[in-house]
Amino acid sequence: MKISELKAGMRNVSVTGKVDSVGEPRTVNLKAGGTNNVADAVISDESGSIKLSLWGDDINKIRPGDRVSVENGYINTFKGENSLAVGKFGKLNKA
Numbered sequence: 001m002k003i004s005e006l007k008a009g010m011r012n013v014s015v016t017g018k019v020d021s022v023g024e025p026r027t028v029n030l031k032a033g034g035t036n037n038v039a040d041a042v043i044s045d046e047s048g049s050i051k052l053s054l055w056g057d058d059i060n061k062i063r064p065g066d067r068v069s070v071e072n073g074y075i076n077t078f079k080g081e082n083s084l085a086v087g088k089f090g091k092l093n094k095a
Contacts, residue, residue, distance in 0.1 A: 004047035008077045016069040016095050017043035051083040067095040
């Protein structure tokens with residue numbers, strides 16, 4: 001699947017792209033209680049780019065310039081912007 005084909009609300013998304021940037025991690029409060037670290041990365045392919053939300057250990061897995069694949073991810077919309085999330089059932093791998 002190409003990044004340009006990703007739409008709000010999609011589930012079971014598998015996509016491969018190049019990491020353009022990885023933002024600074026920040027700590028957020030979870031709805032279920034406790035905290036976790038999250039960082040925003042941007043990945044792109046020949047069709048476009050999308051924000052990728054990285055949680056916990058996934059933050060340190062990738063660097064700008066890496067090729068990554070997301071399997072079984074989903075598209076989340078926050079403040080009008082679509083982002084790709086791995087979620088607890090998805091996988092983030094270096095391609």
